[in-house]
Amino acid sequence: MNGVILPPVVIFSDLLPPKRGGLADHTAALAIHLEQAGHPVTVISSIGVGGNVPYTVRPVMDDWRDVALLAAELTAVPSDAILIWQYVPHMYGHGGVNLQLPSFMGWLNRLGRRQIVITHEIAADYSWHPGRFWYAWNHRRQWKKIMRFADAIPISTSRWVEEWSARRPEVAKKFFTLPSPSSIPRDPTLTEEDRLRWRREHRLPENAKIIAYFGTFSPAKGIPWAIDGWRYSLRANQPVAFVLIGSAPEIPLASDLRALYRPLGYVKPQEVSRALHAADVMALPFTDGYSERRTTLMAALDHGVAVATTTGHNTGSALERAEWAAHVPATDRNGYIRLIQELVHMDEKRRTVAAAGKAHHDREFAWPVVVKRLRERLTA
Secondary structure, eight states: OTTOOOOOEEEEOSOOTTSOSHHHHHHHHHHHHHHHTTOOEEEEEETTOOOSOSSEEEEEESOTTOHHHHHHHHTTSOTTOEEEEEEOGGGSSGGGOOSHHHHHHHHHHHTTOOEEEEESOOOOOOOSSHHHHHHHHHHHHHHHHHHHHOSBEEESOHHHHHHHHHHOGGGGGGEEEOOOOOSSOOOTTOOHHHHHHHHHHTTOOTTOEEEEEESOOOGGGOHHHHHHHHHHHOBTTBOEEEEEEBOOOOOOOOHHHHTTEEEEESOOHHHHHHHHHHOSEEEEOOTTOOOTTOHHHHHHHHTTOEEEEEEOTTOOHHHHTOSSSEEEETTOHHHHHHHHHHHHHOHHHHHHHHHHHHHHIIIIISHHHHHHHHHHHHOO
16 A cells, blocks of 8 residues: 555445345445455444454444434544445335435535445335335435435446436436446366366266356346246257256256256355356346346356346446347347357357456456445545
8 A cells, every 4th residue: 555544434234244135245345345455444234243354343223213323333433434325225224214314414414524325226116006105205305315415426237327317417427337246256266177076066967058047036037037048948969957046936847857957045155156167158137137236247257157138227328239248138038048049059159258248347347446446436
């Protein structure tokens, strides 16, 4: 750091390991990378989190409406600390509604405290259900205040940056895209022999092509399309396996398919890395389209796996044209099935997509790149 004293950072986040989920892992990795860059980091989080980590954790929050406790906690850190909010509405209140928190941000703004709001979600979609409509309406009320009080608003989805810059040009300069990097450390020592060893350990043919699906099961992640792509990729002279990394309900399969199906469930990051290293194609058919906030996508790219995904209403304009992932519209089931087949059986196309994805990841999405982009705003 050449003797330069960097400002301390306080991260507010309800989610932190040992809680599970992408945002818990993102908070931990963000804290570690900022600490390594020379910023003393304190994470103010919820009761029960923390552990043996290289940054300070204050696990004190039980109710995030208790802004008096938040204010008291800030007295324990230097007054020049930069405040970073990890923002997803549902983290901070029932149904994602916390009317006290934006007012607290306003109080901090009036005190001249520098605040950065890393936005992973903005608001729930409107619904005819009265309760859900009320939540979605209040999310937007909160967001309106946050846009006014924050000094910078990195957003994890480029489409949202485009949309909100057009809607609110008076605050557009606060917005910029900040991808959510992979939470799975890649083991750089893994070799081709490790790919074969992984197949043997999981009782799969060494010449099998592997389609992987990574993430928790949800309707928004389109796993039926991934399975359909696998079914139609099966050939007599080419075994094709389907590996599911993460939690999922029991999937009814015929006996010939079940012999090539491996549900791994939740496994440690090192085992996820080994599975990704062994995979040939990552199937990620998001119903809302792929975006920079999808950490499963980032993990696949980092591991050099060819990605088959979809474009939708949350896909930014640059991603719609991207050649570093193979994609079709999220409405085109048959096109997606053909895409999976092509990547499985057309070796040159698969290698080209995989290499382009890895190169783009290292240039735009890796943790050092993302933290550098954030730090430029921290110290501006």
